[in-house]
Amino acid sequence: MFPMIELFTARTPNGIKIPIALEELNIPYEVHKLSLGGAELRSPEFRKINPNAKIPAIRDRSAAGDDDVILFESGAILLYLAETYGGLIGSSPASRARAMSWLFLQVAGLGPAMGNAGHFLARSDRESYAFGRFEGEARRHFDLLETRLNAVEWLDGDAYSIADIAHFSWARSASYAGLDLRAFPALSAWVEKIEHRPATRRAFARLDA
C-alpha cells in the first residue's frame, strides 16, 4: 500500500519540521523534494498544493470522504498532524494551549526574524539597519527560549510537542541569522537532545536519501 501522505519539502528550517513530526507520529509518507529556486515550486501544478508557492506542504489522501486534505504553512500542518494522528500536543487543555503559544511565537516571530536576518546577511549587509533590526529580533527570541528552557524541559512545560519541533528547526540554524547558538547554553543543550532523537535522525535520513 502506498503512503497516504505526500510531503512537498526541502532541507530547510521550515521544510524539516514536517518529516520530523511524521516520524515522531509513525505516519508513513512519500517525499517530494523541491528545489527552492526551481521552476517546480512556482508551477501551476504546485500552486494547486500551495498557492503561496513555498514548502512545506502536504496532501493527505487518507481523509474521510473523497476530498484530499491539502495544507500549507508549517504551523497549520503540524497542528493538523498532531490533532488528526494523535500526539505531540500534550494531553491537558493547558499544555495544549501553551504549545500553541510557543508554536505561534515561532511561526509569527522567530521564523520571520531569522529569515529576514539571513536574507540581509547573505547580501553581506551586516552593517545595515535592516540586518541589525532582524538579527536583534532573532536574538530577543533566542533569549526568550533560553529563559524558558532554563525553567522547563519542553516548551509546553509538559512533554515534547510540535512547539519544540518548530523552534528546534530554526534554533539549530542560528548561524544562518548571524547568531551563535553556543551563547545560549540551555537552548544549545535542548537542540542537541532533539538532534539525537531517533525520529529526528530518521527525518534527516529521508531528506538526504
Ligand SMILES: N[C@@H](CCC(=O)N[C@@H](CS)C(=O)NCC(=O)O)C(=O)O
Ligand atoms: N510561513 C511559512 C514559510 C515557508 C517558507 O518560507 N518556506 C521557504 C523555505 S524555508 C520557501 O519555500 N522558500 C522558497 C521561496 O520563497 O521561493 C511556513 O511556516 O511554512
